[in-house]
Amino acid sequence: MLIDGHIHLENGPLSVAYVMRFVEAGVKKGLDVLQILDHTHRFIEFAPMYESLKKASHYQKEWFDKKQLQPLADYHRLIAEMKRMDLPLQLKWGLEVCYTPEAKPLLRELLTAYPYDFIIGSIHSIDGLLYDMPFSKEILWEKQSAASIYRRYYEIMEDMIASDLFTQIGHPDQLKLFGYEPGYDLTATYERIAEAAFVHNVFMENNTGIHYRYHHPDIGTNSQFLSILKKHGVKIMTASDAHVPEHVGMLIREISES
Secondary structure: OOEEEEEEOOOOOOOHHHHHHHHHHHHHOOOOEEEEEOEHHHEHHHHHHHHHHHHHOHHHHHHHHOOOOEOHHHHHHHHHHHHOOOOOOEEEEEEEEEOOHHHHHHHHHHHOOOOOOEEEEEOOEEOOEEOOOOOHHHHHHOOOOHHHHHHHHHHHHHHHHHOOOOOEEOOOOHHHHHOOOOOOOOHHHHHHHHHHHHHOOOEEEEEOHHHHHHOOOOOOOOHHHHHHHHHOOOOEEEEOOEOOHHHOOOOHHHHHHO
16 A cells, blocks of 8 residues: 655645645555645644744744644635545545644644544754754754754654654654754664654654655665664654645655565
């Protein structure tokens, strides 16, 4: 079974017609299951989570302020409409949560209020600073050591897994996207993450987006981390991180067969 477990509607409307473009792309790629989601920063209810990021940097404020927020009810109406349709593949519906430890109370309230099929927890910021944007080099990578950023990233990931809020962990080694090396051996860290993922029964992504979107040489999750996850019996979710229909299923067959 071929699954693309991480597909965004972010760059288009919350409409049946737009979703069907992803469905058609999935059928062409021979996929069996698509997991459709959007970032929590699209929705009004999650806006309080982003206030600290907006205060931490004017770059971040400008980026978030450009977003046209919508109520979750719009998304839920779309889900209900799509679930009534007879489709040529299976669609699952969820969210990608931009996780920070301090957001847990709000997340426990919002994420349990609707029966999502899956919920992805992802880390996009390190103590208030985004690490994966063009301006991130200026505000984060050039001001803190790569080792300290890596250590904090995986501390947050352990906390995220232990929260039991999520069924899936997004792009677990995305810190590599700009080519910064941690400067220390990550083996022990990967072992701890794998043990936690197994105990808390979450999928860990093998995500191809870092390869085709950021041109990193790894096609998916790095081979050492992936090997350790598999050794511990952790469930792996293949994912393209598609943000447009053209990227649905990108390299999914290749990583499924590896």
